[in-house]
Amino acid sequence: xxxxxxLDAETxxxxxxxxxxxxxxxxxxxxxxxxxxxxIFDEPGGKRKLLMERRNGEIAxxxxxxxxxxxxxxxxxxxxxxxxxxxxxxxx
Numbered sequence: 354x355x356x357x358x359x360l361d362a363e364t365x366x367x368x369x370x371x372x373x374x375x376x377x378x379x380x381x382x383x384x385x386x387x388x389x390x391x392x393i394f395d396e397p398g399g400k401r402k403l404l405m406e407r408r409n410g411e412i413a414x415x416x417x418x419x420x421x422x423x424x425x426x427x428x429x430x431x432x433x434x435x436x437x438x439x440x441x442x443x444x445x
Contacts, residue, residue, distance in 0.1 A: 412437060413444035 381387035393399035415421040426437045
């Protein structure tokens with residue numbers, strides 16, 4: 354076996370022979386206990402999309418349940434009135 358073949362064999366270990374530290378991310382304590390069916394980092398814009406969906410859900414909740422006005426929501430979330438309107442429309 355030459356040097357290149359040896360390096361390839363060492364870097365392509367079976368999972369049981371690989372020391373993997375499951376440190377998770379800021380959204381889940383560990384990858385093995387992640388609540389998402391697929392890693393959000395595998396999907397383009399995944400983290401941004403998730404955070405925006407959560408934000409928009411909170412905007413809709415405040416609008417519907419606490420009767421906050423669009424202007425109040427824009428101030429609370431530091432967004433434009435138009436962005437708040439779009440978020441509300443997407444939640445409908």
